[in-house]
Amino acid sequence: MGKEHRNTWMLQDAKNQFSAVVDAALAGRPQRVSRRGKPAVVVLDANEYERLNRLDKHQQGSLAELLCDMPRDNGTFERRPFRTRDLSL
Numbered sequence: 001m002g003k004e005h006r007n008t009w010m011l012q013d014a015k016n017q018f019s020a021v022v023d024a025a026l027a028g029r030p031q032r033v034s035r036r037g038k039p040a041v042v043v044l045d046a047n048e049y050e051r052l053n054r055l056d057k058h059q060q061g062s063l064a065e066l067l068c069d070m071p072r073d074n075g076t077f078e079r080r081p082f083r084t085r086d087l088s089l
Contacts, residue, residue, distance in 0.1 A: 008032045011040065 006020075007029055014021050014033045021031045021043050030044040061069070 006031075008034065011035045014043075 007024065009017075009021060009031060011033055014031070021033070025031050025043045025045050028045065028048075030042050030048070032039060033041045033043065
């Protein structure tokens, strides 16, 4: 497989051939970069990044939706007894 089809780079190679990494990402092929043999980052087209960001924000529910989706206490949880304090007014 030639370098023009590569999509995973070691960090040093990505640094040395950064233009090729960017060109591939702009062509719609996200480029993975590893550091010390472990996945580190992905280089992708800025428009794709913005699209994914909008999608992520769209999928996040509102606070009201989050609160409505929370499990309710229907008497199934045992409450600890507590003492009230005496107040002198």
